[in-house]
Amino acid sequence: MQGRSRFGYLDLGRARTTSGQPPRPADAAPPPRPPARPLWLDRFEGSLDGRREDGPEGPRLVVRRLHRSDEVYGGRRLAEFLTVSRRSLGWLGRDPAVAEADPREVVFLDCETTGLAGGTGTKVFLVGVARFGPDGLHVEQHFLPDYDVERPFLAGADAALSGAGCLATFNGKSFDLPLLDTRLALWKRRADWLDLPHLDLLHPARRLWRRRLESCSLTALEEQVLGFAREGDVPGWLIPSLYFGFLRTGDLAPLEPVFEHNRRDLLSLVVLATRLGRIVAGEEEPEHPLDSLGLARMLEDCGEVERAIAAYERALAGDLPPENRDEARARLALLYKRLRRDERALAAWDAIVQGVGSRSALALVELAKHYEHRARDYARAAEVTRRALRTLALRPEATIGEASVEALERRLRRLERKVWRAEGCQRIRGAD
Numbered sequence: 001m002q003g004r005s006r007f008g009y010l011d012l013g014r015a016r017t018t019s020g021q022p023p024r025p026a027d028a029a030p031p032p033r034p035p036a037r038p039l040w041l042d043r044f045e046g047s048l049d050g051r052r053e054d055g056p057e058g059p060r061l062v063v064r065r066l067h068r069s070d071e072v073y074g075g076r077r078l079a080e081f082l083t084v085s086r087r088s089l090g091w092l093g094r095d096p097a098v099a100e101a102d103p104r105e106v107v108f109l110d111c112e113t114t115g116l117a118g119g120t121g122t123k124v125f126l127v128g129v130a131r132f133g134p135d136g137l138h139v140e141q142h143f144l145p146d147y148d149v150e151r152p153f154l155a156g157a158d159a160a161l162s163g164a165g166c167l168a169t170f171n172g173k174s175f176d177l178p179l180l181d182t183r184l185a186l187w188k189r190r191a192d193w194l195d196l197p198h199l200d201l202l203h204p205a206r207r208l209w210r211r212r213l214e215s216c217s218l219t220a221l222e223e224q225v226l227g228f229a230r231e232g233d234v235p236g237w238l239i240p241s242l243y244f245g246f247l248r249t250g251d252l253a254p255l256e257p258v259f260e261h262n263r264r265d266l267l268s269l270v271v272l273a274t275r276l277g278r279i280v281a282g283e284e285e286p287e288h289p290l291d292s293l294g295l296a297r298m299l300e301d302c303g304e305v306e307r308a309i310a311a312y313e314r315a316l317a318g319d320l321p322p323e324n325r326d327e328a329r330a331r332l333a334l335l336y337k338r339l340r341r342d343e344r345a346l347a348a349w350d351a352i353v354q355g356v357g358s359r360s361a362l363a364l365v366e367l368a369k370h371y372e373h374r375a376r377d378y379a380r381a382a383e384v385t386r387r388a389l390r391t392l393a394l395r396p397e398a399t400i401g402e403a404s405v406e407a408l409e410r411r412l413r414r415l416e417r418k419v420w421r422a423e424g425c426q427r428i429r430g431a432d
Contacts, residue, residue, distance in 0.1 A: 038145075039250060040145070040246075040250050040252040043253065043256075044061060044063075044143070044145075044252060047252075047253075047256055048252075048256060048259055049063060049065075050062060050063040050141075050143070051063075051064070053156070055152055055155055055156055055159070056155065057152045057155040058151065058152035058155075059152060060142060060149075060152045060153055060155070060156035061145060061153075062140055062141065062142055062143070062156060063139075063140070063141040063143070064138070064139070064140055064141075065138075065139045065263065066135065066136050066137070066138055066139075067136050067137040067139065067267070068135070068136040069135070069136045069137070071137075073267045073268075073270070074222065074226045074227065074228045074267075074268065074271045075227055076226075076271050076274060076275070078137050078267070078270055078271070079132070079136070079137075081103055081106075081132070081270050081271075081273055081277075082103045082104060082132060083103075084103055084273065084274055084278065084281070085277070085281055086099045086100070086101070086102070086103070087099055087281075088277040088278075088280050088281040089101070089103070089106070089166075089199060089273075089277060091280050091299075091302045092201070092204040092273070092276055092277060092280060093197065093199040093200070093204075094203075094301070094302075095197055095198075095199075097166075097197035098166055098197040098198075100165075100197070101165035101166035101197060102165060105164060105165025106131070106164070106165065106166045106167075106168050106199070106273075107129060107161060107164035107165075107166070107168065107193075108129070108130040108167075108168045108169070108269045108270060108273075109127070109128070109129055109161065109167055109168070109169050110169065110170070110176070110266050111126065111127050111128070111175075111176045111179065111180065112124070112126035112128075112243075112258055112262050113125065113179060114243060114244070115240055116175075116236075116237075116240075123147065123150070124144070124154075124179055125143065125144040125243050126141060126143055126144070126258065126259070126262055127141070127142045127153075127157040127160070127180075128140070128141045128262040128263065128266050129141075129157070129160040129161060129266075130267075130269075130270065131164070137267075137270065139263055140160045141259055141263065142156045142157045142160060143259075146247070150183065150187070154184055154187060154189065157180070158193075161191065161193045162192070164193055164196055165196070165197075166196055166197045166198070166199060167193065167196050167199065168200075168201060168269060168273055169198070169200055169201070169269070170200070170201050170202050170218050170269055170272075171200065171202045173198055173200040173203075174200075177194060177198070180194075181194055199273070201269060201272055201273055201276065202216065204298065205221055205225075205276065207294055207297060207298050208276065208286070208291060208294040208295060208298060209221070209224075209225060209294060211290040211291075211294055212288050212290040212291060213225075218265060218268055218269075218272075219233070221268075222268055225272075225275065225287075226271055226272065226275060230264060233257070233260075233261055233264065234257040234258055234260075234261050236261075239261070242254050242255055242257075243255065243258070279295060280298060280302075282307065286311075288318070289314070289315045289316075289317070289318025289319060289320050290315070290320065290324060292312075292314045292318065293311075293312070293315040293320070293324060293327065293328050295311045296308045296309075296311035296328070296331065297331070299311055300331065300335070305335055305338070308331075308335060309332060309335050309336075312328050312331060312332040313332070316328050316329065316332070322355060322357055323357055323358070326352050326355060326357040326358070326359040326360075327359070329348045329352050329359075330348070330352060330359045330362060332348050333348035333349050333352075333363075333366065334366075336348065337366070337370075342370065345366075345370070346367070346370065349366050349367050349370075350363075350367075353367070358395070358397065358398050358399055359398070359399060360391055360398065361388050361391040361392050361395070361398040361399065362398070362399050362400050362401050364384050364385070364387050364388035364391060365385075365388050365400050365401065365408065367381075368384040368385045368388065368411065368415075371384060372411075372415060372418075378418040378419045379419050379422075382412060382415035382419055385408055385411055385412045385415060386412065389408055389409070389412070392405055
């Protein structure tokens with residue numbers, strides 16, 4: 001008999017008869033029956049408003065939706081993303097190539113898979129793609145109903161991503177793109193978009209908010225940063241088992257929340273990118289002093305020194321935990337030192353020394369450098385170096401930057417020689 005895939009194709013096998021005799025000639029054979037239409041396909045085309053589309057490598061299943069430019073999601077118009085500056089996007093991605101892409105060329109990508117570990121045993125079964133057009137945000141969701149039709153499924157996802165100038169994902173560098181690359185390689189395909197500039201929003205989100213939030217997952221960011229919570233959302237850990245259930249039973253109903261979960265992920269990426277872009281551009285303020293500290297570090301990495309200084313000062317004006325306060329003071333003092341604003345740098349180092357944090361030894365080392373090389377006060381530099389060594393003896397875990405205990409001991413010996421020579425010169429002058 002002839003086998004049938006869930007997708008509705010006939011599997012061509014060798015014809016057999018129950019009697020073991022050769023089949024009748026073709027002119028005597030009954031006309032072939034048309035392939036049965038899978039029961040779940042009605043639900044796909046009805047409840048999900050999907051469609052079956054023909055492509056060069058075979059039919060594929062796609063859900064297409066349009067979100068108008070003025071539509072609000074998470075309290076923000078979706079089209080606000082188009083006003084984010086290219087420079088801000090480049091800062092977020094820490095890649096000048098990202099800044100070269102127009103926001104309209106940014107394509108948002110999110111995948112649902114059969115597992116969270118990755119590797120060749122993990123398959124992608126839903127690829128969500130969102131990009132802006134003249135009339136709004138176009139969302140495409142490409143669905144894999146059966147492993148036998150992975151080739152046209154991947155071809156459809158490949159086509160949806162073509163023409164992009166930049167990809168935007170959430171943890172896509174570590175998960176989505178390597179997994180798609182693996183699946184494409186197994187079919188001897190290579191996609192040009194794998195080499196596009198990539199804005200992975202997980203990394204700037206962590207740099208900005210990790211000091212305040214216990215988790216920087218997308219749902220945690222939605223609730224604690226973007227200000228909304230999903231209702232009735234399917235948890236991510238449950239999604240693989242729901243897909244396996246569909247493969248066993250052909251019942252699409254339990255997978256409908258997965259399509260909605262994927263669509264919401266894409267919309268959240270658009271809103272998150274807008275929020276991050278406006279914050280780094282200075283168009284919106286961080287909500288918490290710890291967030292200002294994260295922003296200051298981001299701006300410092302981007303070379304925006306004056307804006308970083310302002311962000312550090314704004315963080316210090318708020319209620320920071322002691323360790324974070326010392327972190328802000330230390331980073332601020334180093335920037336003051338770079339700009340030769342010595343008095344402000346000294347004030348920041350002195351404030352750290354007054355505490356008992358892990359950066360007190362670092363502050364003493366920096367004070368010793370100042371007194372030796374700029375103030376030429378060798379006696380005071382030697383005393384501060386001794387304090388740094390005593391601090392390290394009591395707290396070996398304390399940080400001292402690139403210095404070491406051996407380097408501090410050499411510094412102390414050098415300073416003591418300078419003090420001895422300076423005192424000898426004074427005695428000689430006094431004798432004269």
